[in-house]
């Protein structure tokens with residue numbers, strides 16, 4: 001790592017980005033404010049801070065090469081190992097969500113398809129490959145990685161996707177293989193995962209150019225745990241009636257715990273978000289003005305529809321108060337225990353929802369329905385995400401039978417809106433609204 | 440006396456039903472939607488009014504349903520075809536537990552609770568296989584009319600298996616079967632089987648509760664109804680006019696709407 005690159009990154013962090021941000025703010029100030037939609041309560045004040053954090057993260061990324069080792073990481077990988085070695089991390093899935101929200105999914109997917117990648121591949125992978133091949137991104141410029149870090153605790157797609165990237169970029173790939181949890185996690189599984197961590201440390205050290213320090217790792221893991229726990233508490237504020245936030249907000253406020261956990265900024269952010277949410281809950285400020293029904297969402301967001309859907313549901317007095325997806329970054333953090341750092345890390349990461357059996361998912365959803373007083377369930381069957389979408393029809397049937405709540409499946413995709421049919425989705429949703437209103 | 444109208448604008452047909460305040464059917468019509476759904480809705484309504492011997496200003500309230508429901512200016516309210524089909528079927532058959540609707544361009548299965556409320560539903564609207572369109576394409580290929588399909592298949596001695604689920608591929612499969620001199624009634628029976636398998640698979644999601652009703656244009660095809668009954672292992676009842684179940688539900692909702 002060169003000294004001058006380090007100085008440049010530091011300079012941009014301390015002076016360059018703040019100057020840029022205030023300039024942007026000044027420009028924004030001149031625009032007429034958007035007319036307030038009467039279906040929504042006052043917006044979250046934290047959103048401005050969130051935007052600043054995420055913009056800064058992507059902006060500074062271009063100055064990272066040379067100053068810090070750069071890694072591209074999957075959303076479910078034990079990033080604490082990299083944080084202890086001071087890696088600058090980029091999350092292609094988070095970037096994919098960003099591209100999806102900006103409605104760039106089909107364009108980037110097409111680039112990957114033209115190169116010969118199957119249209120049936122997860123669109124996060126296609127967007128990422130499309131970005132790599134074309135350089136197109138709404139984030140300015142992503143830094144080339146020194147290392148790829150992948151865990152198959154979310155799906156097998158990432159294993160092959162990252163192999164392709166490693167091959168094309170000519171950089172090392174470190175993979176963390178997490179055995180699927182069919183019933184209960186065994187000591188053998190844990191030993192197998194800890195063994196992998198021990199084996200990968202020298203590779204990570206080599207890419208980072210420094211030695212792994214257990215104490216530093218423990219500090220970082222504590223920061224990570226704090227951010228995840230705070231995130232879990234933020235979500236729990238939605239048990240209040242009316243809920244102070246909607247899941248559509250949570251989809252966005254999720255970004256730091258996904259891509260910045262283990263850094264102090266993530267913890268700090270969730271401290272202020274939690275304070276604001278508790279305050280709103282205490283004062284009875286709801287995310288939507290007329291919360292008549294409370295809903296739960298299953299699967300990843302439909303990124304290009306987040307705003308439209310949030311307006312549609314709010315106009316019907318329906319608020320999403322829980323989601324298995326946003327919950328995933330808080331669900332297993334209680335396993336992290338610094339008296340057994342590596343064993344507990346293995347547990348925390350291998351017991352995530354997508355690496356866990358359907359029985360677990362069913363029980364989790366049933367629990368969420370009762371804890372959050374959920375009246376109805378919306379299941380997004382995402383063409384991209386096979387592990388998340390498999391079994392959803394059974395889950396839906398079992399939940400509506402056991403708990404007697406209406407449920408609906410909508411077929412869509414996370415970023416590739418060529419697989420979304422507006423008219424068909426709306427008809428299903430309207431029929432669901434009619435059933436809920438009649439209930 | 441006030442009258443109420445329900446209009447169901449589907450992709451192939453537009454249907455209208457007029458009821459009186461007691462829910463009795465006064466007139467109905469089934470017309471082709473064509474390119475302009477607003478015109479089709481008006482044409483269906485006019486025809487139903489004419490049959491009922493009523494003037495447009497005698498209609499107190501109108502509810503629209505179906506994919507084209509947004510383009511019905513007469514409607515005071517728009518309700519999905521799920522709710523309308525359920526209510527229409529429940530009114531005609533108070534014991535109904537499941538509605539299997541095979542329309543021109545989509546098919547759906549609705550499971551109802553004891554009280555006629557919708558418990559669950561599945562729609563197939565991604566693919567022409569399992570819809571009336573599939574049969575329409577095949578009838579044209581075989582040179583028989585849509586109305587003859589049922590009668591011909593009931594007389595079939597045996598059945599030819601159709602392996603493609605895709606309408607486009609099944610079409611070429613049919614061409615090659617005809618070329619191999621397979622008897623037409625047996626091919627038709629195989630085609631019916633393909634539709635039935637496709638739609639019956641949807642009941643795996645919703646479950647089946649008796650009494651089972653079939654609606655939609657394809658319910659007029661006795662060959663399909665018979666195979667469906669065998670496949671589901673239940674008896675199936677078909678309303679006299681299976682195409683107007685959705686519009687009937689809409690008209691009944693219009694009457695309710697006016698009462699509040």
Ligand code: SF4
Pocket residue numbers: 093122123124125154155156157158300354384385386387388414
């Ligand atoms: S969306 Fe699903 S398939 Fe795609 S990377 Fe994420 S977990 Fe894997």
